[in-house]
Amino acid sequence: MHIKKGDIVEKLVNIGILLSQEKNLRKLLNKIVEEVINFTGAEGGSLYIKKGNTLHFMVFKNRILEERVSPDLLKKRIKKSSFEIKGTSIAGACVKRGEIIAIPDMDRVEELGFKYDRRMDKDLGYKTKSLLSIPLKGPQGEIIGVLQIVNLPEGSFEKEELRLARAMASQAAIALSNALLLDELKNAQLDTIYRLSRVAEFKDRETGDHIRRMSLVSKYIASAMKNDPDFIELILYASPMHDIGKVAIPDSILLKPARLTKQEFEIMKTHTKIGAEILKGAETPILKVAYKIALYHHEKYNGTGYPEGLKGYEIPIEARVVAVADVFDALVSKRPYKEPWPLEKTKEFIVSQKGQHFDPVVVEAFIKVYDKIISLYQKPGTLYSNQDLA
């Protein structure tokens, strides 16, 4: 490896810090392979994640190939695949043994008892000369993935060098297992929010589709407005709770299969304040945003909404986003008292309300991601068939 001995501790620690900064799993995986290539001076590297008895191919990087082969061809050749863990593949054996597998000369890989598919090398005009397969171990010593490095500089297979590679992989594994844990916890939280939020709609709807779709539509719109992962994630997580206050609305109003009287509607309107009551005073970012959304998602841009009649930018941005998503989903859905609107008509309506009901900026974002939005309504397993939406 092409680093000075004296720098090694610093280098390793810095890689640890650098990797621990990245909480986004996808980005982290890329960063790990990049750093490993830099650290070892190898030509390329790849990373697999282990789930059960399967290895999932996650990242492929190769600085030689990236110079020589068009990204398109590279993409086509490198299929992100998964395969069963078997002792006959190098990565599989690495998992099974829980140890580094070092192959200084790939021409002799079969002599070591491994099967190796040379087709990709052939297709790309590349030669894999040497390979290092390193297990990534989670905190309890369990294997969470495999890091592979190809075409390493001379001397890389010395004992001391392999120790460094192992140390490097340790830093990567710590960051990776933390990111996986975080990811799991976030998924758990989102699932909990979806399920518990459905509760408010349990009486008047058949499925939780509205909540899920509406939070995804909100997310798509948000992502077209700001390239800020935190903003987008907060909207995704907080928007499902927008109607939570409906639990306090009497059945006679909530379930009425006809238009509400003026008086009934006044009671229905209180679901915004009741929702805010349930969510208020929390210290967590998600619940703080959920509070604003619950309270203000029925405000209108021109000031004619409720509960406070806020205008324009007085309405929190998260509520302005959710307002569009909520109305869109409500219109294209069937209700006891109405038929679903066709998608195109609904889009026209949303656009016609630009500057009236809705923030023009949000409507612009909605138009930008419209194709992505309607794909949610065309997937099997959602509430309505394509025909319903036609």
Place this chain on the structure above:
Amino acid sequence: MHIKKGDIVEKLVNIGILLSQEKNLRKLLNKIVEEVINFTGAEGGSLYIKKGNTLHFMVFKNRILEERVSPDLLKKRIKKSSFEIKGTSIAGACVKRGEIIAIPDMDRVEELGFKYDRRMDKDLGYKTKSLLSIPLKGPQGEIIGVLQIVNLPEGSFEKEELRLARAMASQAAIALSNALLLDELKNAQLDTIYRLSRVAEFKDRETGDHIRRMSLVSKYIASAMKNDPDFIELILYASPMHDIGKVAIPDSILLKPARLTKQEFEIMKTHTKIGAEILKGAETPILKVAYKIALYHHEKYNGTGYPEGLKGYEIPIEARVVAVADVFDALVSKRPYKEPWPLEKTKEFIVSQKGQHFDPVVVEAFIKVYDKIISLYQKPGTLYSNQDLA
């Protein structure tokens, strides 16, 4: 520091792994200070966490003092305190400068412009000779805490040694910032679960106290049954959702201020199955346990409960725990149709149901933590005053 140069990379990496194993914040803080003492060969160490403009004193360890002074005296002398971050204290300056502060000779600490309180040394018959104050930096370079080490071996203040101390602190900081993030996320999740679970009870109760108390009672009982943090945490997180199915019960039954008729009670009973319906099919551990609790928390140990009439150990353990906590809290609480029961009478009732309604093992655990349980009902801010419970 008393380690061989050749081992340093391995040592550092191993410390990183060791620390990343510990997800419990309190235990991690202790482990960090222990490992730092081992790594540096110092006599003692302490750790502060930064929150806003305050440093919170979290851990104190000193191997000399621990041999010489009784744990009681040590505990008395070392007050876990917090103080404002000021440049005149060593730890404060360490935060402000974001750099290691090295004081090889504490007799001359005032010459460096620091105030230093020697009273604790005097009280304990100890002499703080040298001190190293190291900032712990989060992934974005922000200071999250301070690590202090006292009475280091000779040579510890050489440039190379300080670099190692910094490297060690980096490993600690990565583990710490991950644990803090995890902690925050878990708190967020629990808060979300509490708030959204209240929804099922929003109509018929004034506050969310029942949900919170009942999940804490469940946790206390669980902790007396199994010394397994995962089991205890799952019960804490999943139990609030036990009555979520009540959202689907018509107002006329849910809010009836009198005893239910047999027919109404049959409808009321369906809240177990409806709750299970809402929670079923999830992949996350919390929701899996929540599913079991929602479905089975009205089963009775002798087989006379609902919905399935399961008996004894056929009832999932989590549901057997929650059954006791739920009945206990319901009895000592006021309801539109009943006065609160006195605590002692309620306890006697629970005990009398040992082997009938309740699992004997759970009742034993309930008795073990009874004092802890009733303290929940005697805190100001809970639903009932002590008098109500007398």
